[in-house]
Amino acid sequence: MRCLRDEGVEYLFGYPGGAVLHIYDALYKQEEVKHILVRHEQGAAHAADGYARSTGKPGVVLVTSGPGATNAVTGIATAYMDSIPLVVFTGQVMTNLIGDDAFQEVDAIGITRPCVKHNFMVKDVRDLAPIMRKAFHVATTGRPGPVVVDIPKDITAHKAPYVFPKDPTLRSYKPVREGDPAAIRKAADLLAQAKRPMVYAGGGVVLGNAAAELTELVRWLGAPCTNTLMGLGAFPATDPLFVGMLGMHGTYEANMAMHECDVLLAVGARFDDRVTGDLDKFCPNARIIHIDIDPASIQKNVPVEIAIIGEAGLAMRDLLAALKGKGVRLDEAALKAWWHKIDAWRERHCLEYDRANTEVIKPQFVLETLYRLTGGDAFITSDVGQHQMWAAQFYKFDKPRRWINSGGLGTMGFGLPAAIGVQLAHPDATVACVTGEASIQMCIQELSTCKQYDLPLTIVNLNNRYMGMVRQWQEFFYQSRYSHSYLEALPDFVKLAESYGHAGLRIDKPHDVEAALKEALGRRDRLVFLDFITDQTENVYPMIAAGAGHHEMHLATDRELA
Amino acid sequence: MRHIISILLENEAGALSRVAGLFSARGYNIASLTVAPTEDPSLSRMTLVTSGSEGVVDQIRKQLNKLVDVVKLVDLTDNDRIEREMLLIKVCAEGDERDEIKRLSDIFRGRIIDVTDRAYTIELTGDGSKIDAFISVLQPRRILEVVRSGVIGIARGTVTCKSDAS
Ligand SMILES: Cc1cc2nc3c(=O)[nH]c(=O)nc-3n(C[C@H](O)[C@H](O)[C@H](O)COP(=O)(O)OP(=O)(O)OC[C@H]3O[C@@H](n4cnc5c(N)ncnc54)[C@H](O)[C@@H]3O)c2cc1C
Ligand SMILES: Cc1ncc(C[n+]2csc(CCOP(=O)(O)OP(=O)(O)O)c2C)c(N)n1
Numbered sequence A: 001m002r003c004l005r006d007e008g009v010e011y012l013f014g015y016p017g018g019a020v021l022h023i024y025d026a027l028y029k030q031e032e033v034k035h036i037l038v039r040h041e042q043g044a045a046h047a048a049d050g051y052a053r054s055t056g057k058p059g060v061v062l063v064t065s066g067p068g069a070t071n072a073v074t075g076i077a078t079a080y081m082d083s084i085p086l087v088v089f090t091g092q093v094m095t096n097l098i099g100d101d102a103f104q105e106v107d108a109i110g111i112t113r114p115c116v117k118h119n120f121m122v123k124d125v126r127d128l129a130p131i132m133r134k135a136f137h138v139a140t141t142g143r144p145g146p147v148v149v150d151i152p153k154d155i156t157a158h159k160a161p162y163v164f165p166k167d168p169t170l171r172s173y174k175p176v177r178e179g180d181p182a183a184i185r186k187a188a189d190l191l192a193q194a195k196r197p198m199v200y201a202g203g204g205v206v207l208g209n210a211a212a213e214l215t216e217l218v219r220w221l222g223a224p225c226t227n228t229l230m231g232l233g234a235f236p237a238t239d240p241l242f243v244g245m246l247g248m249h250g251t252y253e254a255n256m257a258m259h260e261c262d263v264l265l266a267v268g269a270r271f272d273d274r275v276t277g278d279l280d281k282f283c284p285n286a287r288i289i290h291i292d293i294d295p296a297s298i299q300k301n302v303p304v305e306i307a308i309i310g311e312a313g314l315a316m317r318d319l320l321a322a323l324k325g326k327g328v329r330l331d332e333a334a335l336k337a338w339w340h341k342i343d344a345w346r347e348r349h350c351l352e353y354d355r356a357n358t359e360v361i362k363p364q365f366v367l368e369t370l371y372r373l374t375g376g377d378a379f380i381t382s383d384v385g386q387h388q389m390w391a392a393q394f395y396k397f398d399k400p401r402r403w404i405n406s407g408g409l410g411t412m413g414f415g416l417p418a419a420i421g422v423q424l425a426h427p428d429a430t431v432a433c434v435t436g437e438a439s440i441q442m443c444i445q446e447l448s449t450c451k452q453y454d455l456p457l458t459i460v461n462l463n464n465r466y467m468g469m470v471r472q473w474q475e476f477f478y479q480s481r482y483s484h485s486y487l488e489a490l491p492d493f494v495k496l497a498e499s500y501g502h503a504g505l506r507i508d509k510p511h512d513v514e515a516a517l518k519e520a521l522g523r524r525d526r527l528v529f530l531d532f533i534t535d536q537t538e539n540v541y542p543m544i545a546a547g548a549g550h551h552e553m554h555l556a557t558d559r560e561l562a
Numbered sequence B: 001m002r003h004i005i006s007i008l009l010e011n012e013a014g015a016l017s018r019v020a021g022l023f024s025a026r027g028y029n030i031a032s033l034t035v036a037p038t039e040d041p042s043l044s045r046m047t048l049v050t051s052g053s054e055g056v057v058d059q060i061r062k063q064l065n066k067l068v069d070v071v072k073l074v075d076l077t078d079n080d081r082i083e084r085e086m087l088l089i090k091v092c093a094e095g096d097e098r099d100e101i102k103r104l105s106d107i108f109r110g111r112i113i114d115v116t117d118r119a120y121t122i123e124l125t126g127d128g129s130k131i132d133a134f135i136s137v138l139q140p141r142r143i144l145e146v147v148r149s150g151v152i153g154i155a156r157g158t159v160t161c162k163s164d165a166s
């Protein structure tokens, strides 16, 4: 407990069980660390994750051995794929029973090994404090990630004198911070010559709290900037230099600019396959500079000319200083011609949809209205599917850590528990969870947690009665054979919300959308579940099919590209 | 291309499985792997032989370095180096064959370490190609069992793969 307090832990997201009862007893006797009781251990991990994403501080989880640990695995893997700092304590059977197939024993260290940054087993109570210190250090430094600490029950029964270990360093773990000055000078030389520069910034800018440095650098360059799904908010979406998200469901202008740029600056982005499409067709004209804290991210999928390994913020600060030091600006005429091209791509209005429809609710319309009513200042969590893509496209994030979603693992069920963590961390903020009728049911039990802690979330359920993202792929690539993507026997979400003690509203006409959202967002005393009955056949555009290049996008059906 | 990589890692339960798990999870080749404690009991030395394109081997090195248990990694392929592997081989040795096998073993500087009236067990050290050659000359005879240790290696001269901290 004292370790947790000394690490500044505010909230512990957990669920009790035999192996952690000593710890729960210690929790009972103190008041500094607040325990949030979830309804399923997956929810605990996602809630801690939402807390971490929205604050930048590590999320902390406590679960019991066996099923407690296995239930948490999806949440741990979700955090791992998006490099989110979590410290997860799993109970374990008594040391003398380990390996005996004891009651509720699983090899938590073995099961979690491929989806953690590191894990520790505590074998002696005297190691507990140093290991906890190391766990927080590893989770939060370098490329962040989840760390599991497995604690056998007998260890928690013993006592040891407590000293807060001052030095958490490990001889085998020394993340780099400052980028190599020679590489930074080369990068400045290359950027200064660019005629068609482009900045591609990802989750690393958010994780490294480097949005300010990115914004300053991009504005100085006057270059277009795109963000990955994980990077949204790293550069202000309302800035004219922002060309939207790139990749599979990115904007026409962002993807075309990637295709035609001559110098690409990639910052804290890992060239994911959803972003690059066909690697042979990726950025065919560009010389690439890549800033990343993890050497393994560099040259992993795409060869780059200049690699800068270090903290995004420090590297961009030094890069801007080097550029300014050169005393030259980018070629103004070339830049003007480049923007001329980009503006022409923008003219395609790739995110256009049938706004005038007064009969059925278009999902995009709900999100546009949500954006307008919250002034772009809400925390938006999301589940996985079409609704996630529309939220990413239509909610303009001007600030980092406002857009909370599972990108790497794409975990349905993430949105609601994540929103719990976000709302606890920001009690006065507006927090909305954008979800679909399939995703929400994967962690629906957490509505009960929301009741227990009086969290005034707004649930925006875009109910298209389909696993829309799956249906869209089946429509495009399986000749509309909708195999098991239609959800029969859906619950009455309004009654469901009410039975959990919340308010619920069903909305099926476009002209009721705004009033419903206003009502929900205005309620600070309770959670409101908005069940929007939306167009069943709407698809997410633009779309780059798997294996295609950035210039081979499909726009809305009626305007398909040749 | 074949690479031989020398790694110092924390001598802790689980460190080996992190390395082995990395190779299976990411689909990297692993030709041989040896591991034993070093003169510093808190560290183990692992020697790994792998192969792949330069891009893949580059990722292998980076991913290994990323493991929190890895203290230091040196790709010996880049150095002038000595490689050794040990072979224990049990071969049928009866009648005239006994002399012939003894002679072959001497030529390869092997040592017969166990003798029965029907078989020899021979110990041989050398680099991989020497071991392969020895096995292939014995091939026409009846080999009962082959046990290879996997490759270990060390750089020539003063280059070392030692923990900076120690
Ligand atoms: C249904 C669905 C559709 C999707 N479609 C798209 C799409 O159209 N477009 C899209 O972009 N994504 C899409 N994704 C998300 C995609 O799968 C990836 O999660 C995402 O593209 C990765 O974002 P990123 O490159 O910013 O990397 P992240 O996963 O955010 O990784 C961060 C990178 O930054 C580095 N880093 C971390 N901290 C620092 C620091 N302090 N300094 C410097 N570097 C640091 C890390 O080492 C890593 O390389 C989709 C996901 C789903 C589920
Ligand atoms: C746990 C999990 N299982 C399966 C999937 C595959 N999957 C991706 S999107 C999707 C459908 C989501 O449907 P819904 O929540 O209704 O969202 P919509 O696409 O309709 O907006 C599925 C099944 C996943 N991402 N996560």
Ligand SMILES: [Mg+2]
Binding pocket: A385, A436, A437, A438, A462, A463, A464, A465, A466, A467, A468
């Ligand atoms: Mg749906």
